Amino acid sequence: MSLLKSVASNIEKEKVLEENRRVHALENRLYLSRHPEQTNFFQNSILERAVNEVCTNLKPGSGILDLGCGTGYLSLGFLSRGYRLTGLDLSREMIQAFEDSIPATLKPQAHLVVGDVEEFLAQNRDEFDVIVLSAILHHLFDYESVLRKICARLSSGKRLLVFFEPLKQEIQSPIRFALHRTLSWLDEKLYRFEMNVRKIPVLDDEYHHSDYQRQFGGIDPIRVGEILRDEGLKVLKIEKYCARRYGLHAWLANRVLKTQNTFNLLATRP
Secondary structure, eight states, X not given: OHHXXXXXXXXXXHHHHHHHHHHHHHHGGGHHXXXXXXXXXXXXXXXXXXXXXXXXXXXXXXXXXXXXXXXXXXXXXXXXXXXXXXXXXXXXXXXXXXXHHSOTTTGGGEEEEESOHHHHHHHOOOOOSXXXXXXXXXXXXXXHHHHHHHHHTOOTTOEEEEEEEEBOXXXXXXXXXXXXXXXXXXXXXHHHHHHHHHTOOOOGGGGTTTXXXXXXXXBOHHHHHHHXXXXXXXXXXXXXXXXXXXXXXXXXXXXXXXXXOEEEEEEEXX
């Protein structure tokens, strides 16, 4: 029975991997246009803060590994600060878009790789000062196993940033949650109208299997923290917030409704 479960698990894992490869090939250069929740003014302030916190006391020329780098919206912040960057993504199309966006003066600092996270971790033996997980955990079949492998690569003083993961939510106020859902509905209506006007296809229906962990409600930061502590890391910060397509909606959700659907986490090995 355990053998059958193992075979079934491997089949499901490969299916998730292939779906992610297919969907992100469709995303290609239009990824950030389709995902303004990652680039609006409110989210940009969160991104800048996260990058600055990771880079605090980080020596010039330090090596950073960005797993799930996509088109580089997070990685470019590290390159512009003078750090060496290795970016990995499953999508060849998104890696090409990232490479094309890097200014010529920064290209020598960047090494971009097309590949699967687990295969990369098994084959690559380089040491990195920071490992970044860019909105990738919820795409993985077994994110806990991958997290443990990443922890094993971090020696004393090295850092880990988990960025922009869907938060497994707890509903504490029915009224606040209803307002949260109403704002979400408005956000999506405006988003779909904009995509229609700009003639950019919306790919929501393509994400059923590639956003694998969403079927379980997202990622639990408490569980992530438990895994990191089990592996000898110290959690420095967990930031929870509400991501929305548009900056004004994100501001309302965070400053007025005070709801949360996304988190970042910063950790280090003492």
